[in-house]
Amino acid sequence: MRVPPPSSLAPIPSFSMVKPVAMAEVLDASKEKLFSSLVPDSSAKALSRYTEMVDDITRSLAEKLQQGSELARVRLKEMDLPDSLYALEGNVSLPEDLKEDVEAVQISGGPAGLEAELQQLRDLRRVNQSCWSKLKSFCKRKLERMPNSEANLELDGHGLSPAL
Numbered sequence: 001m002r003v004p005p006p007s008s009l010a011p012i013p014s015f016s017m018v019k020p021v022a023m024a025e026v027l028d029a030s031k032e033k034l035f036s037s038l039v040p041d042s043s044a045k046a047l048s049r050y051t052e053m054v055d056d057i058t059r060s061l062a063e064k065l066q067q068g069s070e071l072a073r074v075r076l077k078e079m080d081l082p083d084s085l086y087a088l089e090g091n092v093s094l095p096e097d098l099k100e101d102v103e104a105v106q107i108s109g110g111p112a113g114l115e116a117e118l119q120q121l122r123d124l125r126r127v128n129q130s131c132w133s134k135l136k137s138f139c140k141r142k143l144e145r146m147p148n149s150e151a152n153l154e155l156d157g158h159g160l161s162p163a164l
Helices: 041-078 081-089 097-106 110-145
Strands: 152-153 160-162
Touching: 097 110
Parallel strands: none
Antiparallel strands: 152 160
């Protein structure tokens, strides 16, 4: 079989691959569903449900955020903190001494650590007062046993002092 020369072949008849439609009819923007043939109705409805769901979630999260912000604002107001926080918003740097003190408090455990140290100081004060009372009573007994010539010391409210 040989391939015939192109000039000996009959011309190919024309064939329309698409249905001809008037462009004015396709591009008419007054129609409600301009792209209905491009996007199936079920897909459009699914997209609509999805956007409604996203809007509902966004709205509920925005409401929760608003409630949380309001609650935080009220609690900060109860602690008299808003003014302090607003003062710090201006990027004001702390003096070096104060900065070191803040770091020391943070190292010691923050406010809870300071409370523990304060309680320890209270306990030590109680022990010291007890020791001081015992010492005063001991000194008083000793003074009472001494002869009058040596008892020129008397006990005042703060400790032993010479009698005037």
